[in-house]
Amino acid sequence: MSENCPDMFPAYVFSGCVRSLERKGLVKGAYESGGNVIAARLTKEGECYLAEYPELRNPINWAALGAIIALITLIVMIIGLFIACCKF
Numbered sequence: 001m002s003e004n005c006p007d008m009f010p011a012y013v014f015s016g017c018v019r020s021l022e023r024k025g026l027v028k029g030a031y032e033s034g035g036n037v038i039a040a041r042l043t044k045e046g047e048c049y050l051a052e053y054p055e056l057r058n059p060i061n062w063a064a065l066g067a068i069i070a071l072i073t074l075i076v077m078i079i080g081l082f083i084a085c086c087k088f
Helices: 011-023 044-052 062-086
Strands: 027-031 037-042
Touching: 011 027, 011 037, 037 044
Parallel strands: none
Antiparallel strands: 027 037
16 A cells, blocks of 8 residues: 655655654655655554554644643733732
8 A cells, every 4th residue: 555645745744754653663665865755555563553543533632732721821921910910
């Protein structure tokens, strides 16, 4: 199974992802002379991993994390405003 670089990814992002997955033994990449990946295929280990975990998704909910950080920042700003106003 060979996959060329998808249009939605720049070549350097695709190359970095393929190299990372290759270090883990999940894919095998075909490289051109400049070092960019031109194609990638799943290894047997990669096929087994996808068969075992077919619904891969990011384990971190970045939207919720961003909302929590924004809320903490807002609370700290309000406390800082009250402290600054109480000194006058």
